[in-house]
Each structure stands twice: as C-alpha cells, then as structure tokens.
Amino acid sequence: MHSKPTINVFWFKRDLRILDNEGLQNAIESNTPLLLLYVFEPSLEKNSHYHQRHWNFVKQSIASLNQELNPYKTKIHCVRGELPEVLDDLNNTWHIKTLFSMQETGLNCTFNRDKKVKKWCDEQNTHWVEHINNGVFRGLTNRAHWRDYWTNYMMQPIKPFTASEKDFVAVKDELLKEIPPQPVKLEGIQEGGTKKGIAYLESFLKTRHKKYQQTISKPEAARLHCGRVSPYLAWGNLSVRYVWQRAKQAKTLGASAFQINAFTSRLRWQAHFIQKFEMETQMEFKSVNKGYHVLEKPLKATFIDAWEQGKTGYPLVDACMRCVTETGYLNFRMRAMVVSFFTHHLWQPWQAGAQFLGRQFLDFEPGIHYPQFQMQAGETGINMVRIYNPTKNALEHDADGSFIRKWVPELAELPTAFCIEPWTMTEIEQKGYDFILGEDYPIPIVNIKESYKFASTVLWQMRRKSSVRIESKRILAKHTLPNRENIMDS
Numbered sequence: 001m002h003s004k005p006t007i008n009v010f011w012f013k014r015d016l017r018i019l020d021n022e023g024l025q026n027a028i029e030s031n032t033p034l035l036l037l038y039v040f041e042p043s044l045e046k047n048s049h050y051h052q053r054h055w056n057f058v059k060q061s062i063a064s065l066n067q068e069l070n071p072y073k074t075k076i077h078c079v080r081g082e083l084p085e086v087l088d089d090l091n092n093t094w095h096i097k098t099l100f101s102m103q104e105t106g107l108n109c110t111f112n113r114d115k116k117v118k119k120w121c122d123e124q125n126t127h128w129v130e131h132i133n134n135g136v137f138r139g140l141t142n143r144a145h146w147r148d149y150w151t152n153y154m155m156q157p158i159k160p161f162t163a164s165e166k167d168f169v170a171v172k173d174e175l176l177k178e179i180p181p182q183p184v185k186l187e188g189i190q191e192g193g194t195k196k197g198i199a200y201l202e203s204f205l206k207t208r209h210k211k212y213q214q215t216i217s218k219p220e221a222a223r224l225h226c227g228r229v230s231p232y233l234a235w236g237n238l239s240v241r242y243v244w245q246r247a248k249q250a251k252t253l254g255a256s257a258f259q260i261n262a263f264t265s266r267l268r269w270q271a272h273f274i275q276k277f278e279m280e281t282q283m284e285f286k287s288v289n290k291g292y293h294v295l296e297k298p299l300k301a302t303f304i305d306a307w308e309q310g311k312t313g314y315p316l317v318d319a320c321m322r323c324v325t326e327t328g329y330l331n332f333r334m335r336a337m338v339v340s341f342f343t344h345h346l347w348q349p350w351q352a353g354a355q356f357l358g359r360q361f362l363d364f365e366p367g368i369h370y371p372q373f374q375m376q377a378g379e380t381g382i383n384m385v386r387i388y389n390p391t392k393n394a395l396e397h398d399a400d401g402s403f404i405r406k407w408v409p410e411l412a413e414l415p416t417a418f419c420i421e422p423w424t425m426t427e428i429e430q431k432g433y434d435f436i437l438g439e440d441y442p443i444p445i446v447n448i449k450e451s452y453k454f455a456s457t458v459l460w461q462m463r464r465k466s467s468v469r470i471e472s473k474r475i476l477a478k479h480t481l482p483n484r485e486n487i488m489d490s
C-alpha cells in the first residue's frame with residue numbers, strides 16, 4: 001500500500017496541444033488525479049541539434065496551453081532536470097500510478113532517455129502508456145499495410161477535449177521546482193501555440209493555397225503560399241489528423257482540390273519519413289544504404305564555415321543560408337538545394353551539415369530531417385540523384401533577384417544578372433557599380449561545373465556497386481508500398 005496520494009502524470013513531449021491529443025484525453029479519463037508535466041532537459045537544451053528558438057517556441061506553446069487550461073484551474077508544471085530523476089522527485093510526494101506520453105520517434109539521446117524512463121517505471125511499478133503520434137507505428141517490419149493504417153488513423157473522428165477541474169492534481173507550487181516559462185517574441189520567426197498554428201492553417205485553406213503549387217519552389221513566394229504549419233506539427237501544437245481533416249473539409253467548401261490534394265499528400269509524406277526513421281535506428285549517424293559507408297568525403301573546415309555563414313560566393317545558396325539562420329524557415333526546394341551544394345559541390349559528408357541545419361529549422365523533426373538529408377545527399381540508392389545547380393535555380397526561381405537582394409545586401413544594388421552571377425562582372429563593370437568581387441562579396445569557393453562532374457561521376461559509379469544495389473533492394477522491400485510506389489522520391 002502507498003501512503004502517498006496516487007496520481008497519474010501526463011508528460012508533454014512533442015505533442016504540446018489539447019486539441020486532438022488522444023493520450024491526454026485517455027489520461028484524463030483514467031479517473032486518477034492528473035499532473036500535467038513538461039520537462040526542460042539540460043542535456044537536450046545543449047544538444048547541438050537544438051537552438052534557443054526551439055525552446056522559445058516550446059515556451060510559447062506552454063504559455064498558450066496554460067491559457068487554454070485556465071477554466072480547469074490547472075497549468076503545466078514545468079521542471080528543469082533530467083529524466084528519470086524528475087520522476088523520482090515527484091514520486092517523493094506522490095505515487096505515480098501511470099505515466100502517459102506520446103510515443104516519440106526521436107534522436108538517439110531521447111531514445112536513450114526513454115529507455116531509462118522505462119527502466120524507472122518498471123522498478124517503481126508505474127505503468128507507462130505511450131500513445132501513437134500522427135500515424136507512425138512502432139514495431140512494423142515493412143510497409144505492406146502502412147498506408148491503410150495511416151489513412152484509418154487520419155479518418156478517425158477527433159474527440160472533443162472534455163475535462164473538469166477535479167480531473168487535475170491540486171498542487172501547491174512549492175512542491176515543484178517550477179520555472180514559469182518566459183517566452184520572448186523573436187522577430188521574423190513563427191510563434192508557438194495551437195492558436196497561432198490554426199491561424200496559419202485557416203489562412204492557407206481560405207486563400208493562401210490558391211498559388212501553392214505554382215510557388216512551392218520559389219524561395220520568397222513559398223513563404224506566403226505554402227502551408228507553414230510545419231513547426232506546429234513538429235512540436236505538436238497541431239495534430240496531422242486535425243490538419244488533414246480540416247483540409248479535406250475545406251475542399252468540400254470550395255477550396256481548390258488540385259492545390260489541397262498536393263498539400264494532403266505531403267501530410268502523408270510527413271509520417272512516411274518519420275516511419276522510416278523509426279524503422280532504421282542508425283539513420284542519425286550513418287547512411288541508410290550501407291553501400292555508401294565507404295564513400296570518402298574529407299572534411300574541409302573552410303567550406304563548412306562558408307556554407308554555414310552564407311559566404312560561398314553563390315548568391316542563392318548564401319541568401320538561403322542567411323535567411324534560414326535568421327527566420328528558421330526555408331521552402332523544400334531550397335532546403336534540398338543547400339544540402340546538395342554542401343554534399344555534392346563542396347563534397348562534404350552529410351553528417352557534417354545535418355546538425356547545423358537542424359538547429360536553424362524551427363520545424364526540426366528528426367524523422368523527416370535525417371531521411372531527407374540522406375536522400376538529397378544521394379546516399380539512399382533508391383532515389384534519383386539530384387545535383388542542384390544554384391545559378392540555374394536562381395534564374396528559375398528568383399528570376400528578379402528579390403530574394404537574393406533581401407538576404408545578401410552586398411549584391412542589392414547590382415543589376416539582376418550580376419546579382420545572380422556576380423563573377424561575370426568585368427573589372428570595368430565592377431568599378432562602375434562600386435563593387436569589388438572578392439572584397440565586397442566572395443569569389444565562388446568552388447567551380448560548380450567541375451564539382452558537378454566529379455560528384456555525379458562518383459555517385460553514379462557508387463550506384464552501380466553490388467553493395468549499394470543489395471542494400472537498395474533491402475530498402476525498397478522494407479520501406480516502399482507493395483505496388484512499389486516510392487513515395488520518398490518527391
């Protein structure tokens with residue numbers, strides 16, 4: 001028998017929402033007073049995949065959740081500490097009967113932490129219930145039925161949030177090492193919270209989607225016409241099911257089916273990639289196709305620095321890198337292009353760039369990020385090898401140079417042709433524009449004609465190797481649908 005009061009704990013992870021949080025609803029319905037918990041883990045805060053902007057987004061999300069919880073006279077108890085010690089602390093006051101949380105497909109560090117939590121739960125006789133998140137399933141060995149599972153999951157009706165004050169633990173603040181989250185408003189960066197997420201979603205479904213497909217590849221216009229719900233999905237302010245169902249509804253109310261279908265397909269890719277990461281535990285560290293483990297790419301610090309700082313001498317690459325550092329967002333094509341530039345033209349291992357970009361993306365989601373990084377690096381063996389030409393992309397997708405001018409002010413005063421290809425200026429032209437290539441803006445750090453030739457020769461040679469082909473067969477059998485539709489080749 002326990003002399004301490006018995007409680008259940010709902011541990012918020014990347015599911016910072018009340019709306020369509022079935023784990024939370026189940027926890028409330030368990031008829032045991034519920035403590036709502038968020039743990040700021042110092043080991044995660046200093047992990048190099050993360051940036052202050054992520055924790056600020058989490059704090060904004062918690063502040064917004066606390067507002068929603070006002071009617072129930074409770075709030076989320078925020079504790080700074082490591083798990084499972086935090087649970088130990090709580091267990092000094094209460095007996096935790098059941099711990100509820102989402103099933104997290106995360107980095108190795110969160111996986112190891114979860115293993116410790118599991119051990120702790122077993123030792124303390126605490127039941128740990130993990131609920132499925134966004135249609136990603138644990139324990140699958142292939143994709144034979146995955147699409148049906150995913151669709152069924154998305155079609156389930158969303159239960160309304162029902163709770164009352166007595167469902168929650170009445171806690172005295174001094175019992176918890178509570179730190180009131182103090183979010184700040186970061187200029188130019190999307191703000192956390194379900195309300196904000198819904199505002200982005202609704203404005204997309206109402207008007208912004210009308211130019212979705214036409215602008216999805218354009219670095220400037222995509223910021224306006226894409227959904228922009230990714231951080232809200234990554235941190236769980238919105239469930240994919242909610243977004244998917246609202247999008248389907250919008251079509252019945254007159255939104256363009258052509259545009260909305262393209263959006264909802266991507267919502268399926270979201271889970272498809274995370275499912276892949278879930279089933280390939282080494283993807284954070286090594287290429288999923290083992291045939292590529294022998295690929296040699298010597299690290300070159302000057303290249304890595306230039307790429308990170310947006311000083312490669314290729315204006316569109318530099319604009320993208322500076323923009324993502326400042327705003328936490330880039331559209332898909334530009335993400336693919338900067339990764340291709342890093343791994344193909346600069347011939348750097350994808351592992352040397354993945355954490356840096358993870359830190360910049362406000363929507364950093366390990367299960368999308370790593371599979372996408374490897375796919376864009378051309379190291380899966382099953383996808384097209386795409387080596388992006390940054391100049392061609394600038395001419396096609398930033399034809400008037402407005403995105404480049406915004407993020408690379410050194411080039412702002414030049415005519416568009418020189419703004420996109422400053423190295424084509426003669427000395428006289430440079431004098432005329434009061435601009436010195438190599439001083440005002442870098443000379444290109446690589447010759448992309450040569451780097452293209454080198455990278456494509458090596459990567460296509462690799463592709464023909466038996467070690468790569470054997471692995472490709474394994475990957476196709478494990479991660480594609482029975483009709484061989486390769487939905488990763490997007």
Ligand SMILES: Cc1cc2nc3c(=O)[nH]c(=O)nc-3n(C[C@H](O)[C@H](O)[C@H](O)COP(=O)(O)OP(=O)(O)OC[C@H]3O[C@@H](n4cnc5c(N)ncnc54)[C@H](O)[C@@H]3O)c2cc1C
Nearest residue numbers: 226227228229230266267270332335336363364365369372
């Ligand atoms: C190297 C690289 C790294 C990436 N890292 C991440 C990441 O950490 N987190 C992340 O959410 N997305 C990542 N993406 C995928 C994609 O770029 C973003 O999801 C998208 O740009 C987000 O913008 P949006 O919400 O306006 O997308 P929309 O076009 O409006 O799409 C709607 C939703 O579908 C999902 N989605 C869209 N495109 C993809 C895709 N190609 N693969 C998987 N899901 C997709 C996202 O959840 C997105 O919010 C990465 C892409 C690349 C090339």
